Structures are given as C-alpha cells and as structure tokens.
Amino acid sequence: MLKTNRKNLNKYVAFDTFATEYDFAATLQNKNDFFLKNLSSSKGAALDMGCGSGILASELAKYYDRVVGIDISEKMLEIARHKRAAPNIEYIQMDVGCLEFDRQFDLIVSASTFHHLNHLPTTLQSIKKLLKPQGKAVFLDNVSEVETPNPMVYIAGASREFASDCSKYGFRNASRLFKFRTSPSWLKHLASDRYLPEGRFKKIYGRYFPGCYFVKLDCFMGVIWENL
Template sequence: MLNNKRKIRNKSVTFDAFATEYDFAATLQNQNDFFINNLSVSKGAALDIGCGSGILAFELAQYYDNVVAVDLSAKMLAIASQKRSASNIEYIQMDASQLELERKFDLIVSAATFHHLPNLPAALNAIKKMLNPHGKIVFLDNISEVETPATLGYILGAARDFMPDCSIYGFRSALRLLKFRLSPGWLKHLASDRYLSERKFRKIYSRCFPGCYFVKLGCFMGVIWEHL
C-alpha cells in the first residue's frame, strides 16, 4: 500500500534521479543481517525510516504483523510498491525529520538515513516517543572522520572495488555497480552528505538512548537500544 498524500516539507535530499540504479546496488549490498539479528521480542509493528526501495521493510514483513515504511523519494516508494508489496506493509512518503505517525512500534529501524537530517537530536527524540515499552531501536548510519569526503576518494574507491566486485557479483553486475558509483547524480549526492565522526556519533546517540550499545561495521556504525 502506497500513501503519498502526506505533505513533504524541506525536501533537501532526494533519490528520485537514480532510484532504479540505487535499488540495484542496495539489493546487491544490503546489510539486513544486522537488523534481522537484532529484532524485538514482540513482533507486532515495525517502522522502517528511510526505507528506500523497501528491501529491509519487505524482509521485516516476514517477522512482524505490520510494517510501516517511510521515505522521502516518490520513485523509491514506487519501486518498493511494485517489487516488494505485501498485505502487511504500508509505504508512506514522508520526511524522516518530520515524522507524523500517531502510533507506536515494537521495532524502529533505519539504515543510512540519519546523516541527511538537519537536526538529528530532535529527530531521535521524536522517534524515541514512538517506541513501545520493551521495544527496540536498531539504527545503522555512515560515519567518517571527514565530514564530507572528497569526490576523488569515492571515484578511486569505486575503481579499487571493481575487481573484487567481479569476483563476488559477476562481471555484468560489477560493471553496472561501477557505472552507478561513478554516475554524476550519485557523486553529486555524495558531495552533499554530512557525516558524523565516530566520537560525535557515540555522543549524540548515547545522550538520546542511555545504555545503548554500538557495533562498528566498516564505515557504518550500528546503534541498538531497548526501551526497558
């Protein structure tokens, strides 16, 4: 189910221009295991913030009675609705920094989304209020000691990873992945990203979720917190 009647404000980041290729890349390289290995005890309702093309939401729907998945990009949600529809998933177009969901969840997840938010502490506090007692927060986001890495670094990284990707995904998929990583739209998007350092990341999330614990996964940091 796709609900796109919500008012979208401050639309500063959109994946519409490269939604199809992003879905291809995300399908190849998803990190769903981190989330599936940290599900909540109660399996009533789950919320996926920044769901993209619905890869994680679709998998969560195998465990939870209901899944609400929100994203800012209409084209991403169109792909999700077409490829990963299920009777217990509701896709909603909504700004993650201005969530308007008058309901609570047993699990709230998000992958590589929160570095886009202009006021992360405020957003986290709002999200925290939507968690049921004994519910669970599981977030994963990028970290970097350089707030916005140089574009050249991404280009060199894409070239470096091409041969290993050929071994993992096969030549055709690796070539398509390389083209996406070097596409002007994707590089322009990366140039607009603002990442937290590991120290700032831990500070902000620990302040909002006392007692949370962290899992470092390469250039990502995972956050897990239970509402006891």
C-alpha cells in the same frame, strides 16, 4: 500535503533521479543481516525510516505482523510498491525529520538515512516517543572523520573494489554497480552528505538512547537500544 523540512526535501528528492540504479546497488549489496540479528522480542509492528525501495521492509514483513516503511522519495516508494509489496506492509511518503504517527512500534529501524538530517536530535527524540515499552531501536549510519569526503575518495573506492565485486556479483553486475557509484548524479548526491565523526556520533546517540550498544561495521556505525 507532505510535511517536510525543505532542506531535507532537496536532498532526498535527488534519489528520484537515480532510484532504479540505487535499488539495483542496494539489492546487490544487501546489508540487512545487522537488522535481522537484532529484532525486538515482540513482533507486532515495525517502522523502517528511510525505507527506499523496501528491501529491508520486505524482510521485516516476514517476522512482524505489520510493517510501515516511510521515505520522502516517491520514486523509491513506487519501486517498493511494485517489487516488494505485501499484505502486511504499508509504504508512506513521509520526511523522517517530520514524523507524524498516532501509534507506537515494537521495532524502529533506519539504514544510512540520518546523516541527511539537519535536526538529528529532534528526530531521535521523536523516535523514543514512538517506541513501545520493551521496543527496540536499531540504526546503521555512516561515520567519517571527514564531514564530506572528496568525490575522488568514492571513485577510488569503487575502482579498488571492482575486482572483488566481479568475484561476488559477476562482471556484468559489477560493471553496472561501478558505473552507478561513479556517476555524476550519485557523486553530486554524496557531495551533500554530512557525516559525523565516530566520537561525536556516539555522544549524540548515547545522549538520546542511554545504555545503547554501538557496533562498528566498516564505514558504518550500528546503534542498538531497548526501551526497558
């Protein structure tokens, strides 16, 4: 049986309702460079927390002997297994807030997942225990001085970026992306998000990963820490 925090489950299962369109958007707006530039020195095993449809996990599989991707949304995992399967990737349905592993990893990554958690410190402490000596933790998550921005902020942002999206992705793809970003289901999901302000974000992550590096990337904050 899936072990999970009920509040986390309600948030993540929302991804089941728009999994296909989320995969389309995430594939189009690939943000994997940050992770691929910060791989661990040892390339044994990697863990992708909140792997979604496997976009990052499939990239990590090119460098690591074994990759485990976990996500609470079974629909997202179905897409991952269908589109991004590989002999050295294992996709598991698991709540990132209730980690259950009897093994350690050389690299642990997570992209835009931790702001969904109700007990972030507990998860961060668990991650440290799962890292091998000399292992590396690399995270990327949203930061905002407003805990939950008004939905109109997202609609305005999608509208403002439509022209540049057309240039980057073509009109058809940009139109589909705009439709998803302004859809009621996606906006409803965003209304449940709780972002940390930059100062508090650094304080929390710095407490559990002393000496970590922070990298600001637009509305995201990157965290890099080595278990030395």
